[in-house]
Amino acid sequence: MLDRRLVYLSLTAIVTIVLFMTINVRGNWQFAMELRLERLLSLLQVSVSVALSTLVFQTITANRILTPSIMGMDALYVLLQTALVFVLGGFGYAALNPVGKFTIEVVMMAGLACLLFLPLLRYSNALVLMLLGGIVVGVLFRSLSSLLSRLIDPNDFAIVQSVSYADFNTVNADLLLPCFVLTIIAAAICWRARHVLDVILLGKPTAIGLGVNWRGYSVVLLLLVGMLVAISTALAGPITFLGLLVVALGQKLAGTSKHSQTIITSILVAIILLVGGQTVLSHAFSNALPLGVLIEFIGGITFLFILFYRGQS
Numbered sequence: 001m002l003d004r005r006l007v008y009l010s011l012t013a014i015v016t017i018v019l020f021m022t023i024n025v026r027g028n029w030q031f032a033m034e035l036r037l038e039r040l041l042s043l044l045q046v047s048v049s050v051a052l053s054t055l056v057f058q059t060i061t062a063n064r065i066l067t068p069s070i071m072g073m074d075a076l077y078v079l080l081q082t083a084l085v086f087v088l089g090g091f092g093y094a095a096l097n098p099v100g101k102f103t104i105e106v107v108m109m110a111g112l113a114c115l116l117f118l119p120l121l122r123y124s125n126a127l128v129l130m131l132l133g134g135i136v137v138g139v140l141f142r143s144l145s146s147l148l149s150r151l152i153d154p155n156d157f158a159i160v161q162s163v164s165y166a167d168f169n170t171v172n173a174d175l176l177l178p179c180f181v182l183t184i185i186a187a188a189i190c191w192r193a194r195h196v197l198d199v200i201l202l203g204k205p206t207a208i209g210l211g212v213n214w215r216g217y218s219v220v221l222l223l224l225v226g227m228l229v230a231i232s233t234a235l236a237g238p239i240t241f242l243g244l245l246v247v248a249l250g251q252k253l254a255g256t257s258k259h260s261q262t263i264i265t266s267i268l269v270a271i272i273l274l275v276g277g278q279t280v281l282s283h284a285f286s287n288a289l290p291l292g293v294l295i296e297f298i299g300g301i302t303f304l305f306i307l308f309y310r311g312q313s
Helices: 002-022 029-061 073-094 098-120 126-151 154-163 173-192 194-200 204-209 214-236 242-254 259-284 291-312
Strands: none
Touching (some): 002 242, 002 259, 029 194, 029 214, 073 098, 073 154, 126 154, 173 194, 194 214
16 A cells, blocks of 8 residues: 555656656757756755755654754844955855855754754653743844844845745756755665664654664754755745645655655655645736745644644553
């Protein structure tokens, strides 16, 4: 039954990719294919990075409602961009080397993931502490971003606004290759550690009792989460509820908690939602409704549903 679902999901993902590349192509095919291929590669990398970062983070915390974005990591991205515009100005920000800026973002995201979340995982009431810590950090980063936004030149404020929301139409071609390499490395590590992730999902005491180096794996996996969040935010901007949505649907379709299956289903669901959604909104609605807004709306409802369902169970 699961194999059949995987086949259906794979075929649906392939169809959405083909439609994205070919529908309503006019004029120079070579130019259109090159332009759409860049956007497709960006969407695929965002799909993989968001699905993996959320799934791994939920495995470490052993909770289905926590995601890196909800815990304030996207707010750090916005704060970093705002601080750069404040210090360098609009022209200085535009002149920054994209790869160098991306490297700084990766280091800061990975560092935050370890410094904030790893110490909290030691305590028995880690969930409550992480929720409080994530809320406090998120509010702090957003407040600092708001303060800096009020102090920057009004002409540069548009730059801050552009990086504060998800954008699936604009692609920074300079970041595609480094992000692709890091995404492949992260995906390979997650797949290789899929059986260890199954054990970690059982909880810290059980994992340690079964011989897993819980702390060592937690450090590596949290660094991986920070890197994946940096990839998705650098390519598309902050996306708060996308990870929660695709992982919830992926686990539901998989019908199991085994990572050898949930990794694949979550990634396929993310590809279908992003690539398929962008295709429909671009050609049927002429981009009148941004995909990021629609995903955040559906993801927010999913978040509330999961909270209500857990409260009832």
